[in-house]
Amino acid sequence: MYCIETENLSHQFASGKNILDNITLQVPSGSIYGFLGPNGAGKTTTLRLILGLLKKQSGRISIFGQTFEKNRVGILRKLGSLIETPSLYSHLTAAENLLLLQRVYRCPLERIPELLQLVGLPDTGKKKVSQFSLGMKQRLSIAVALLNQPELLILDEPTNGLDPNGIIEMRELFKRLNQEQGITILISSHLLAEIEKLVSHVGIIHKGQLLFQGTLQDLIQKQQESSSLKLSTNDNARALHILQSSYPEAQQQNGKLALPPLANAQIAAVNRQLLQHGLEVYHLAIEQNDLESIFMELVNN
Numbered sequence: 001m002y003c004i005e006t007e008n009l010s011h012q013f014a015s016g017k018n019i020l021d022n023i024t025l026q027v028p029s030g031s032i033y034g035f036l037g038p039n040g041a042g043k044t045t046t047l048r049l050i051l052g053l054l055k056k057q058s059g060r061i062s063i064f065g066q067t068f069e070k071n072r073v074g075i076l077r078k079l080g081s082l083i084e085t086p087s088l089y090s091h092l093t094a095a096e097n098l099l100l101l102q103r104v105y106r107c108p109l110e111r112i113p114e115l116l117q118l119v120g121l122p123d124t125g126k127k128k129v130s131q132f133s134l135g136m137k138q139r140l141s142i143a144v145a146l147l148n149q150p151e152l153l154i155l156d157e158p159t160n161g162l163d164p165n166g167i168i169e170m171r172e173l174f175k176r177l178n179q180e181q182g183i184t185i186l187i188s189s190h191l192l193a194e195i196e197k198l199v200s201h202v203g204i205i206h207k208g209q210l211l212f213q214g215t216l217q218d219l220i221q222k223q224q225e226s227s228s229l230k231l232s233t234n235d236n237a238r239a240l241h242i243l244q245s246s247y248p249e250a251q252q253q254n255g256k257l258a259l260p261p262l263a264n265a266q267i268a269a270v271n272r273q274l275l276q277h278g279l280e281v282y283h284l285a286i287e288q289n290d291l292e293s294i295f296m297e298l299v300n301n
């Protein structure tokens with residue numbers, strides 16, 4: 001069952017250009033779904049449409065199995081979000097900010113110190129939000145998003161402005177919320193490396209088109225399929241000529257020769273063949289693209 005499902009979601013701003021083109025997003029219940037794409041890809045626009053912050057032009061959006069337009073209030077009650085700049089009262093403290101919303105949501109008062117502890121802001125006391133760093137504001141905004149005990153969290157680049165330690169802490173927090181409280185999390189980022197240790201599912205968007213959607217495992221599978229046997233010798237041009245008789249797909253790549261991934265016996269045969277032709281083999285190894293290069297490959301094609 002999908003917690004969020006969009007079907008053929010398209011969007012244009014005044015320029016008339018399609019910013020989103022038939023996006024069919026499927027976020028499984030209980031997942032941590034990484035929504036990835038470079039700057040300007042259309043991530044925020046998609047998330048704003050899902051949250052009803054932008055008026056939908058075409059396509060279908062369902063959340064918790066319900067059509068968004070028909071069940072807006074019920075859906076929003078079970079959802080927490082952090083989109084773009086957090087809206088906080090800068091002349092109030094962290095606890096005062098939460099207190100205001102605690103009254104709106106009518107949740108227990110004890111939830112405030114609990115949440116401040118959870119997001120790593122237990123000691124800000126009388127400090128006003130105007131004196132907070134960007135990272136502290138991000139943490140407080142996450143506390144705000146968690147106040148109504150949501151079943152679904154939608155977070156747009158939530159680690160923006162955090163230092164490396166803060167990023168790790170946030171990642172741990174999101175993991176805990178997912179594992180211990182079963183909260184489904186949709187999180188956007190332009191850096192795969194930042195979320196690959198966190199997510200169970202990935203969607204990759206570029207220029208308004210969804211280029212890939214699947215489990216992280218599916219993406220890793222893609223990575224393994226794109227591995228290659230790399231070698232270098234004292235005369236790569238001659239080695240290439242020799243190898244192309246058995247492997248026509250062999251090619252030069254960044255100063256090395258690249259062949260499809262081979263089994264050990266075939267690798268040994270390649271080595272023997274080159275030695276028999278009097279070549280010196282300096283390097284012979286299977287190299288895997290890292291996930292980041294798979295992402296860049298998808299985006300650049």
Ligand SMILES: Nc1ncnc2c1ncn2[C@@H]1O[C@H](COP(=O)(O)OP(=O)(O)OP(=O)(O)O)[C@@H](O)[C@H]1O
Binds near residue numbers: 039040041043190
């Ligand atoms: N209100 C708007 N009016 C016109 N164009 C807009 C508006 N909002 C976004 N865009 C354009 O839509 C495209 C997608 O923007 P969006 O903010 O959704 O991308 P993004 O993937 O979230 O990027 P980033 O990581 O930089 O936030 C961009 O080309 C942007 O300039």
